Amino acid sequence: MSYIPHTQEDISQMLAAIGAKSIDDLFKDIPVALRPKSFNLPAEKSEFEVTQILRKAAAKNATGLVNFVGAGFYDHIIPAAVDALTSRSEFYTAYTPYQPECSQGWLQAIYEYQSIICRLTGLDVSNASLYDGGTALFEAMMMALRHTGRNKIILDSGINLIYRMMLYTYTSNLSIEFVEIPVEHGQSCREELFKCLDDKTAAVIFQNPNFFGAVDDHSDIVEKVHKFGALAIASVYPVSLGMLKTPGEMGFDIATGEGQSLGIPLSFGGPYLGFMAVKNQFVRQMPGRIVGATVDSDGKRGFVLTLQTREQHIRREKATSNICSNEALCALRAAVFVSLLGKEGFQELAQRNYQKAEFTKEALSRISGVEVKRSSPTFNEFTILLPRNADEVVRRMIEEGFACGFPLGRFYKGMDNYLLVAVTEKRTREEIGSFVDSLGAVL
Amino acid sequence: MKLIFELDKPGRRGFSYGANDVSATNPLPKKYCRLNQAQLPCLSELDVVRHFTNLSRLNFSVDTNFYPLGSCTMKYNPKFTEAIAALEGFTQLHPLLPQLSSKLAQGSLEVLYEFEQLLKEITGMSAFTLQPLAGAHGELTGVMLIAAYHKNRGSRRKYVVVPDSSHGTNPSSAAIAGYQVKVIPTGADGYMDLEQYKKQLDNEVAAVMLTCPDTLGLFNPRIKEIADLAHNVGALMYYDGANLNAMLGKARPGDLGFDLMHINLHKTFGTPHGGGGPGAGPVGVNEKLVEFLPISRVIRKEDAVFALEYNYPKSIGYVAPFYGNFGVILKAYAYILALGKDGLTRVAEVAVLNANYCQSRLKEYYDLAFDKTCMHECVFSASRQVKHGVHALDIAKYLIDQGYHPPTIYFPLIVQEALMIEPTETESKESLDAFIEIMIKIAGLAEENPALVTRAPLNMPVKRLDEVRAARQPDLCWKKS
Numbered sequence: 001m002s003y004i005p006h007t008q009e010d011i012s013q014m015l016a017a018i019g020a021k022s023i024d025d026l027f028k029d030i031p032v033a034l035r036p037k038s039f040n041l042p043a044e045k046s047e048f049e050v051t052q053i054l055r056k057a058a059a060k061n062a063t064g065l066v067n068f069v070g071a072g073f074y075d076h077i078i079p080a081a082v083d084a085l086t087s088r089s090e091f092y093t094a095y096t097p098y099q100p101e102c103s104q105g106w107l108q109a110i111y112e113y114q115s116i117i118c119r120l121t122g123l124d125v126s127n128a129s130l131y132d133g134g135t136a137l138f139e140a141m142m143m144a145l146r147h148t149g150r151n152k153i154i155l156d157s158g159i160n161l162i163y164r165m166m167l168y169t170y171t172s173n174l175s176i177e178f179v180e181i182p183v184e185h186g187q188s189c190r191e192e193l194f195k196c197l198d199d200k201t202a203a204v205i206f207q208n209p210n211f212f213g214a215v216d217d218h219s220d221i222v223e224k225v226h227k228f229g230a231l232a233i234a235s236v237y238p239v240s241l242g243m244l245k246t247p248g249e250m251g252f253d254i255a256t257g258e259g260q261s262l263g264i265p266l267s268f269g270g271p272y273l274g275f276m277a278v279k280n281q282f283v284r285q286m287p288g289r290i291v292g293a294t295v296d297s298d299g300k301r302g303f304v305l306t307l308q309t310r311e312q313h314i315r316r317e318k319a320t321s322n323i324c325s326n327e328a329l330c331a332l333r334a335a336v337f338v339s340l341l342g343k344e345g346f347q348e349l350a351q352r353n354y355q356k357a358e359f360t361k362e363a364l365s366r367i368s369g370v371e372v373k374r375s376s377p378t379f380n381e382f383t384i385l386l387p388r389n390a391d392e393v394v395r396r397m398i399e400e401g402f403a404c405g406f407p408l409g410r411f412y413k414g415m416d417n418y419l420l421v422a423v424t425e426k427r428t429r430e431e432i433g434s435f436v437d438s439l440g441a442v443l
Numbered sequence: 444m445k446l447i448f449e450l451d452k453p454g455r456r457g458f459s460y461g462a463n464d465v466s467a468t469n470p471l472p473k474k475y476c477r478l479n480q481a482q483l484p485c486l487s488e489l490d491v492v493r494h495f496t497n498l499s500r501l502n503f504s505v506d507t508n509f510y511p512l513g514s515c516t517m518k519y520n521p522k523f524t525e526a527i528a529a530l531e532g533f534t535q536l537h538p539l540l541p542q543l544s545s546k547l548a549q550g551s552l553e554v555l556y557e558f559e560q561l562l563k564e565i566t567g568m569s570a571f572t573l574q575p576l577a578g579a580h581g582e583l584t585g586v587m588l589i590a591a592y593h594k595n596r597g598s599r600r601k602y603v604v605v606p607d608s609s610h611g612t613n614p615s616s617a618a619i620a621g622y623q624v625k626v627i628p629t630g631a632d633g634y635m636d637l638e639q640y641k642k643q644l645d646n647e648v649a650a651v652m653l654t655c656p657d658t659l660g661l662f663n664p665r666i667k668e669i670a671d672l673a674h675n676v677g678a679l680m681y682y683d684g685a686n687l688n689a690m691l692g693k694a695r696p697g698d699l700g701f702d703l704m705h706i707n708l709h710k711t712f713g714t715p716h717g718g719g720g721p722g723a724g725p726v727g728v729n730e731k732l733v734e735f736l737p738i739s740r741v742i743r744k745e746d747a748v749f750a751l752e753y754n755y756p757k758s759i760g761y762v763a764p765f766y767g768n769f770g771v772i773l774k775a776y777a778y779i780l781a782l783g784k785d786g787l788t789r790v791a792e793v794a795v796l797n798a799n800y801c802q803s804r805l806k807e808y809y810d811l812a813f814d815k816t817c818m819h820e821c822v823f824s825a826s827r828q829v830k831h832g833v834h835a836l837d838i839a840k841y842l843i844d845q846g847y848h849p850p851t852i853y854f855p856l857i858v859q860e861a862l863m864i865e866p867t868e869t870e871s872k873e874s875l876d877a878f879i880e881i882m883i884k885i886a887g888l889a890e891e892n893p894a895l896v897t898r899a900p901l902n903m904p905v906k907r908l909d910e911v912r913a914a915r916q917p918d919l920c921w922k923k924s
Contacts, residue, residue: 051777084492108446201724325722
């Protein structure tokens with residue numbers, strides 16, 4: 001099945017109109033010597049056959065485990081209306097709304113998304129989306145480098161290791177000096193940071209809650225960062241913003257993050273949603289599409305892609321970013337998700353996460369040999385110290401039906417006995433209870 | 444339409460989490476809490492559903508309108524692939540589960556592995572990374588691979604060469620990865636000027652980035668010579684896969700002399716464009732570059748068990764947190780399996796047939812940028828219509844009024860008043876004929892009554908929008924007035 005509607009007669013008529021004898025004639029510019037050396041692909045299959053193949057593959061994934069793994073990517077409840085609305089093909093089979101008059105639905109939806117991201121982060125302007133939380137952080141860092149003309153970046157080591165690795169990959173051909181600041185008692189180490197902060201620093205980058213789940217108030221740091229003329233950047237978990245002090249309230253210049261938790265399924269790593277919000281003064285340094293409100297020739301409100309002179313299709317090598325396709329459909333999911341929850345629902349979602357994680361902490365701390373790390377407050381994720389190697393415990397817990405957390409030894413030397421446990425609103429009291437019982441039994 | 448914020452009625456809720464089944468605990472210390480509640484709109488579920496359903500109806504889309512947006516390959520997106528990507532066995536899988544045990548994600552790892560094998564055969568490349576999350580992201584990954592390759596050989600070259608007809612993402616990706624850009628003009632024959640190209644090539648050139656067929660819709664018969672010239676100075680050849688649709692089964696970048704490439708899965712392999720994304724931009728490389736590919740990579744062990752492998756000391760590292768836009772990859776994989784060898788070849792054949800049909804039937808009415816057999820898209824110039832005051836933009840707006848999404852306009856930049864038409868293979872002769880008739884009508888109106896064209900659109904939810912005002916007085920976030 002190739003979804004081609006042409007009959008033989010259509011093809012003959014079209015070739016006649018073109019003045020070609022055969023379809024092969026149309027490919028005459030490709031020299032015979034350059035034709036494929038091989039093209040050994042399977043024969044066509046019906047959609048039923050393909051679906052069966054992929055159903056079998058899906059069944060080989062262990063999605064039945066009760067999930068306590070987070071580490072930046074969270075198992076949240078997704079209202080059915082999110083899928084229903086984003087499955088409308090008037091949305092998903094459109095492309096980037098270059099032509100505003102036939103794309104008002106998309107443009108307005110993105111404007112609403114931008115407004116929602118501003119409200120969540122407490123900042124002035126959001127773009128229309130970036131690929132994911134990691135690439136969004138990279139883009140924010142590049143903004144700071146351009147804005148300040150400096151080349152030193154201070155990274156808090158509470159930033160997801162994968163994101164830090166991504167920053168290193170992207171800058172390996174550029175001359176950027178990175179300094180990593182240790183985490184102390186779960187939070188950003190002020191003393192070390194202030195030692196490194198100087199007038200060569202372009203930006204200081206944090207994550208809140210950090211990779212270990214700890215929350216912090218970076219207001220004091222941000223103030224100092226600004227005194228040195230550097231920018232303060234935060235990578236944040238949007239669900240936590242139903243409760244936590246916002247990047248805007250702490251004075252951050254740029255907030256980015258992974259929007260997966262806003263109604264987007266885990267889907268083995270993507271598609272996800274990178275979001276970015278900034279203070280007004282940085283809007284012309286922003287990467288990616290931005291939608292703005294304007295009026296038509298009758299004075300009626302309408303929406304357009306705007307400030308496009310930042311972008312690659314106009315500025316080419318001088319653009320603020322190379323991004324073209326973004327994650328619009330995921331941004332729409334986020335907009336629908338937040339609209340369904342509303343002001344009260346979104347706050348409740350954050351509180352549930354916090355409460356269930358606290359409840360789980362209490363229960364886990366009653367298992368002898370398990371130490372719940374409490375040096376700093378957490379949101380919905382926290383670390384526990386096990387009496388033995390976490391990998392082994394993880395394997396035993398899989399047999400009990402639990403993905404019991406992320407073994408920190410995978411990312412950090414010397415943390416082989418630590419487990420990072422996430423508890424979202426999706427976990428029931430009963431699941432938490434049997435999780436704790438099973439862990440007690442396994443240990 | 445009202446904004447969702449203008450429908451706000453405090454007290455309404457569109458979703459309930461049910462009763463809280465855990466007891467209240469110690470509150471989070473105030474210093475960590477947000478000072479003001481986020482001012483989000485309060486609506487019922489029906490309010491939200493009606494709002495976004497009505498918004499959806501204000502869009503043109505492939506499912507509702509012919510969408511010949513050049514360079515974007517707006518083909519039909521099969522529905523069964525959507526159903527596959529929505530299978531819970533895939534959507535519920537946490538990307539870190541393989542860190543607990545690779546046994547937990549065997550199905551998804553198998554999909555990634557098998558998909559890579561198919562892409563290798565389709566393109567003639569030796570290996571792929573599926574991590575890049577869009578075409579431009581693939582380009583950036585590619586340029587970083589190029590940098591790693593030269594660094595490994597002890598050289599740090601300065602330049603990336605692109606033709607002036609290239610997509611903006613090419614020079615932009617090169618610049619972000621730390622290169623300077625050299626631009627080669629297009630010659631009178633529509634191809635990259637070979638003499639200028641030869642002059643610019645030296646051992647400071649890291650790579651040449653080309654789209655093939657190019658953005659004029661032309662296949663350059665001297666492509667192999669261009670590749671050989673680059674290789675002679677030690678540069679690599681990058682294939683921008685935006686136009687791969689025309690090449691399926693007809694030519695493979697690997698055989699043409701390209702060293703690395705990206706594929707836009709959302710163009711060539713039928714995954715929907717999602718209003719601007721998500722796409723996916725896997726990057727394929729030949730043997731020269733395999734060792735530099737991002738980690739992780741999926742391997743197949745002897746006992747048909749799949750695993751993630753991270754031990755590649757020369758890898759450039761992570762370009763995405765995990766394995767790419769997995770949901771998009773699934774759809775593209777299902778699409779390729781469904782079409783098979785003959786179906787994919789047929790895609791290229793009919794895509795090229797449709798474009799040439801539009802070109803042949805319209806060239807009497809519009810100036811062709813270059814009068815040659817085209818591949819999957821044809822590029823006209825509205826310069827003849829401009830004499831009567833009708834610009835490419837006006838033609839686009841008139842088409843909108845008639846229910847057609849316009850072609851890409853003003854790109855490629857080297858064609859004045861460009862109209863770039865890519866019909867794709869899934870459009871029937873009847874839809875092409877109807878579109879062609881409207882285009883012919885517009886050409887007539889341009890001469891006889893241009894005002895009818897220049898005041899369009901009149902039938903849409905909005906008339907022409909004030910883009911200057913949007914840029915000069917940015918209103919990017921709703922504020923309560």
